[in-house]
Amino acid sequence: MSRKFTWQEVGDNAKNGWIVIGDSVYGPQGFLDSHPGGPAVIRNKAGKDVTRFFNEMGHSSKAHDILKSLKIGEIDKNSKPASWQIDSDQRLVAITSVMLILAFAFVYFFVLKK
Ligand code: HEM
Structure with a gap:
């Protein structure tokens, strides 16, 4: 079982470069x-969900291997991210879906029904 971190803890460790990719927390x-x-x-996005940025860069399999070695735990899904921690594009998708x-x-x- 890997250790679980809340969004609050990830945010508090932004100064240490902690980031979230998928469901995992990394300390790079x-x-x-x-x-x-x-x-x-990476530092500019510390404390946040960087899944989209990491994937959009098309990082190599070597990069994915390094990433694995930097994993420190998983995000506690019962905790809520603060609004600054959510990728603004993901937020846009969520808002657009609700509007639709x-x-x-x-x-x-x-x-x-008329
Ligand atoms: C801990 C997480 C990360 C790891 C382990 C990592 C690792 C790497 C590695 C090994 C490369 C060399 C190319 C490759 O092998 O794909 C690379 C390139 C790059 N990464 Fe990351 N990366 C991380 C996070 C990020 C994030 C969050 C961003 C963007 C916000 C980013 C942006 C870039 C860019 C722009 C390059 C290209 C550099 C160039 O070709 O000039 N990386 N990364």
Whole structure:
């Protein structure tokens, strides 16, 4: 069983470079200076969910191996991320989905059921 961390704990350790990818928490502090993309790209997003950024970069299998070695635990899914910790694109998708569902419900009840 790997250790579980709350979003609060991940946020508190932003200064240590902690990031969330998928359901896992990573502590890349020792790796930051050797990151080929530079330490800043990771440091700027520390404390947050960086899944999309990590995947969009098309990181190699070597990068995935390094990532595995930096895993310190898993995110406690019962904890809630603060709004700054959520990837803004993911938030946009969530908001758009809710709007679409409401729009369909509106059309169904007020237009089609007439
Ligand atoms: C602990 C997590 C990460 C690890 C272990 C990691 C590892 C690596 C490695 C090994 C490379 C060299 C190319 C490759 O093998 O794919 C690389 C390149 C790169 N990474 Fe990461 N990375 C991490 C997180 C991130 C994040 C969160 C971002 C963006 C926000 C990022 C952006 C980049 C960029 C832009 C490059 C390209 C550098 C270049 O080709 O000039 N990485 N990373």
